[in-house]
Amino acid sequence: MKTRIFLPLAGVVLLAWCGCRTSMNTVENAQKEGQRQMVSDQRVITDTSLAKKVSIVGINQAMTPGGVLKVQIELLNTKRSLQRFSYRFEWFDANGMQINNVASPTIPDQIEGGESKFISSVAPMPACKDFRVKFIED
């Protein structure tokens, strides 16, 4: 009798578990035309759980035609389930002073299991020379 109840229940749990764990496959051109200008980074990890799940693969930067710094960060979800997080870009001038930007949002984002994705931002003014990105798990 117990087995009769337990087996369908286990099936339902297994289905639910599988349903939440979908991983992404990707394909891209092997011979790349574009060259990414990678920058060395400095990390402060206080949430090791998030850092393990959503890892930072690399950072590259470029200048826009108007002389404004553009930064792109590649993230990889090392897990098989969807991860939610928020991030926020901060910008600094040549003296290391933070530039206050009226439209500097905390952006909620999500990344599918096994997915590699890019997040990017453009500096609010040409005077911005450095940046910092904060990540927090949702």
Add this chain to the structure above:
Amino acid sequence: MKKTVLLSLLAAALPLIVGGCATKAHYIQTGGRESLVNVNQINIQDFIQAANDATSDLLKGGVLDRVANPPAVIAISRIVNNTGQQIDTDLLTKKIRVALLNSGKAQTTTTMGLGGTAEDPMAKGLQQESEFKADQKVTRTPDFTLSGKIIQTLAREGNTSQSTFSFQLSLTDTRTGLAVWEGEKEITKQGGRPGVGF
């Protein structure tokens, strides 16, 4: 007797319980993670995100750098609200204006507006007066106009409702009448309806 004591204790404890449940007023970061999210409303964080996206896109494209006399001058045109909510579109445009001004790439005119109405009538009056005294036109014609639309798309299935807010913006070159930059930011929110409502 026992009942009266019990009732008195309960009556005394009730305000404490109710008071304890109430959220104490406190400050939060505007647009931060603690901000309230409504499915059917544009929240402040949505405006900040849309404005940030539009500004970044404008700076990235370099369209503002292509004017003869930088910084570019922008006039704010019509921003149509096609949502079910009454909103002040300045919540979007002002953020873009401030960000563009701070970037040094563009300035916004406050003496020219839609239908000839000036945002700052006093400045317009003083400008006309100085033009009259100098006997020459000093007003700079805007290089671009900024117009747009905010659209809400609703979807519902069972107890789950979803809203997509599309922030569509166009920057038009006033010499040619052509849109030289167009941006669209979509923000989708999903949530369940409360089972019990008061």
